[in-house]
Amino acid sequence: MKPTLLLAVPLGKTFEQKFTDRYNLTSDLKQREGVDALITIGAIPADGAFMDTFPGLKLICCFGSGYESIDVAAATARGIKVTNTVGANASTVADMAVALLLASVRHVVEGDDLIRAGKWRGGNVARLLFSPSLTGRRIGILGLGAIGRKIAERLAAFETEIGYFNRSKKADAPWRHFGSLIELAEWADILMVAHRADETNRHMVNAEVMKALGPEGQIVNISRGSAIDEDALIAALKSGAIAGAGLDVFEDEPNVRPELIALPNVVLTPHIGGGTREAFAAMSDAVLANVDAFFAGKPLPNPVA
Template identity: 50%
Template sequence: MPFKVLVYSRFPKAMMVRIGERFELMHAAGKPPAEVFTAEELSGVQAMITAGGTPLPAAAMDMLPSLRAIICYGTGYDGVDLKAAASRGIAVGHSPAANAAAVADMAMTLMLAVTRRLLPADDYVRSGSWSSAKPSPLMRPQPGNPGRRVGVYGLGAIGRKIAARAAAFDMDVAYYSRSRHDVPWRYVPSLEALVEWCSVLMIAVRAGADTHHAIDGDMLRKLGPDGYLVNISRGSVIDQQALIAALADKTIAGAGLDVYEKEPHAPDALTAFPNVVLTPHIGGHTLESHVAMQDCVMANLDAFFAGKPLPHVVM
């Protein structure tokens, strides 16, 4: 009989097909498990799958007295109360670097789209403005990539791939992270110095209390009127209201965002700016990335049920 695994977050069915072939999945579909399953059913749950950004507090863990493994689908685990898990003897695993290439590609896509004004250019053609030779200030020449200063905030697996891609575009790359690394790009000793130096700030840092609203109004002013912001990390890293204000008064030149403080992100002031490119948190959403993340999830679950340490452990 296959081992039972609780699916805590809401996932598209296609993402769970391969995992469901190996384990008996109990789908909570994003609802509190107690609303879907009986206390008796939950009492025997030893492992769960969750999305890293889904809040998973101590109270949720207490509903599952036999829980000993929380497996995050994806690289993030910021929604999990790690202290509560540790105090209960619960191992936490994730899928490190499984989607790094796809997310780095999205970062570059957003940067190119916003700096080359791809969306206004698309509209310029579709609206007939180009064929009628209608003047547009948005179609004026913009600075190109060679020599553009790209600052990468966070040099994990994703940050490194962003830096490598930016360097391949003949950009000048620097980074700031908690640790200095043996890499070919310059290290800047503070986030403030990185923001002041760069013309494009790529946010690739892991979400947490120490990075919450790290990019606030003061940082945006340091980025300046020719600076662009790209975020493929977590929305919590940016003070979104400060970003809206900075875009409204032209404190910065534009932004490319795949993540938001609240998701899914409803239309608001942020969505009205022509110098902002928005995508619905799809940075890691490629077929190859999902296979790699599912492989990590299954490897973690296989090890757990075999009584072995998780191969992709957070703590």
């Protein structure tokens, strides 16, 4: 009998077609009996009580690298394996991080708005024409995982200096390692937030970090909204404690705070960093590889626990 996979989120026909030969698929979220594996995303909560409603659940596969809302300890205690697709969309997310940085530093959105309004450069010409270049600037990367590395490699090509803070120093990384986030922020002109964010490091980027970054500093977040204290970020952007920000993620998605929307020195996108055809295909393949390996009794390609 084919194992049954429950799709907690709609992932489309292209995704489903990769599985139908070997597995039974269901999207009925009320189904509990007979479900062998759950395919979900990290933002959907799955605690022990939820897992207990699936008597035959053996595997939880996260579509994407995040698993912040999955109670991994509860899964482990129940003999349920957890996987993700870390690295599958790293290039796509890194591209978005660079796009947000350029848009913020070079006032791309503001310039677009002025052109569309027939105002050419508007009244603040100095803001548009005398913004700092990326060349020679110090880029601080919070989290040197698959995405952080891709960001570093891309921004190094802009003739920048690269530094990073990570839970541990990477022996194979050619960039400068800092012992704390504050030290990194004091050194950097720009902070790229790329670490795995969860409740253990909520609001890691706080008012102290923004103050250390300084009035010409920029922040880009393609991690999770919880990584940044949004109250502190709004205050810093309003007061000029930092110069600007580019955000693809928010604390209360899909709700974005009106204060952020009203600010002219922040570029906002609706969590689309990993949203390309190529990334979707790669994540689908990674999920399939995890599922195939599990039911074949082989080592998991991307185990979380």
